[in-house]
Amino acid sequence: MNVYPNERIALFIDGANLYAAARALGFDIDYKKLLKVFQSKGHLIRALYYTAVAEDQEYSSIRPLVDWLDYNGYTMVTKPTKEFTDSSGRRKIKGNMDIELAVDAMELAEHLDHLIIFSGDGDFRSLVESLQYKGRRVTVVSTLATQPPMIADELRRQADQFIELADMEQEIGRSGAPRPSDEPEFDEAYDPEIDEEVAEV
Secondary structure: OOOOOOOOOEEEEHHHHHHHHHHOOOOOOOHHHHHHHHHOOOOOEEEEEEEOOOOOOOOOOOOHHHHHHHHHEEEEEEEEOEEEEOOOEEEEEOOOHHHHHHHHHHHHHHHHHHHEEEEHHHHHHHHHHHHHOOOOEEEEOOOOOOOOOOOOHHHHOOOOOOHHHHHHHHHOOOOOOOOOOOOOOOOOHHOOHHEEEHEEE
């Protein structure tokens, strides 16, 4: 991992995308360890975590995680999921956080040297390019180890550095984490189709 000790860094975590990648690799993220890894590498200014939350539900399985992260060093950026009915009468849910992440990255860029984006979404390629034009280094964390790979090729090519998530399992994996076939904590809130595109209900 090429992070210089004097660099001002920030983490931009696409929650659903990171969850889906880690789950596909068969481990759960320990967010306390994740924070410590990057605090030890450079001068961590901010760690932002982006996720959509279904607010109309009596109990949301993601709420305990959101609250824990909020009290333990992360800046939470959330918005309600939107429910609508398509032309064939099916209920669908949408909750994409790409715009929020991109706007925050551009606004914080002047205070940073190095931005680390946890997502494989190809839509972020132009964001990475814009940040590089501002003289900032950009690292992308995702995985090529799944079939198909969870990082878009154009995003990996654009980034200054690509970190393979599978290589970080020993550093940031939660010990005793459930395997993908088990029922993981906070699972339903992280359906990547809900966050990335549109999911049928």
